[in-house]
Amino acid sequence: MIRAFFATMLFSLFAISAVAQEAPAPDRTATGGAQTLEDIMARQQQLQIDDSFRSEALGNPDAAAPLTDDLGARGGLSDSELWRGLRFDAADVTTQARGDAPAVLIQDSGMWWYEFRQGPLMTFGAYILLGTLGLLVLFFVLRGRIRIDGEKTGRTITRFKAIERFGHWLMAGSFILLGITGLITLFGRKVIIPTFGHESFATIALASKWIHNNVSWAFMLGLIMIFFMWVLENIPNRTDLRWIAVGGGLFKKGVHPPAKKFNAGQKVIFWSCIILGGSISASGLSLLFPFELPMFAKTFAALNATGIPQFIGFGVLPTELTPHAEMQYAQLWHALVSFVLMAIIIAHIYIGSVGMEGAYDAMGTGEVEEQWAREHHSLWVEEVKAKEAQAPTGATPAE
């Protein structure tokens, strides 16, 4: 699963570079090894260029002419060599600001990140969210609300305790806030500024940033809570295969495959929340503490060791990233995974509210209609009833 998502990420992040053609190396003897008109023209045509003729031409102060000579330069480097050193992050830069990031004066992958963020990332996000909404509308039109088929008993059964519902709503409420404010952050420049103007967006963006940064802690706490409360009941088992074989009975009236406390569909939601939510939290922490928690260089090194990037055709991934590149990868990964989780959660919200009669009660009051429970979680109802039968008669509830 994790590898699949890494593969998706790699495909998404490198799709542009993978299809870009590489320009043939021109003859640079006429310029003494410096760039030629062909190099400039190739760049203008968006062709990839082997930059080593520039990135490695950084001068050698030890072999340079002394300052007293006609061609001597202070520090033994010409202006061009100094600028190339800055451009390719090879210059020895010292600053009074903390961390490694301020010493990077030129970071050219920033444009690639910006263009990917403004283009394919937004397009992917819009398609996946609107596509999910469209599919749900279609599902509702075709299938309608999934009703309780049998006769209601009037009896209820406790599905979730208060602490379980608290953990769920802690995560759910914060996720919705994070989703909305994340979308505002990503789409703000393209959608909100043209619609409401710069001044309005400044206020909206400031509020969004505050909410996104600080509500994230509630989401992570909720995620940890639901993991420990529900992980044992979400371990896949053979019953899930039967549930999946009939599509969970979602597509046909009167079909109710047996399920324990969580059916296969709910297990997919659970593990999506844990894996994708965990990944979003990790990249989010990296973004929350800029330049403090870099993780992509190490991840790329681990991926290179598996051979997957090379197998897919991306070659060896870069394992030396500038602090800024780390943040850029974290932002893209954060947004990509969030879009996938948002799509899944939209479907979850649908089926837990308007899509299925009686489903909301599980998280609303915690008490569900017994007939609903028998139709959707028959094995769990049997377990609950068996426990009730085993309880000693005449026992008094604890005060």
Next chain:
Amino acid sequence: MKVMLTAFAVTAVISVGAYYGLNAAGFDAADSAASDYVRLDD
């Protein structure tokens, strides 16, 4: 419903607590990025 509203209220409390807590602990952008030689709040 009561549990849901409690969770939302706790979300608000955690958020405000995180904001003031992290700022007080020196995790604000200015403190994180500036060296000791930079006089903040002077």
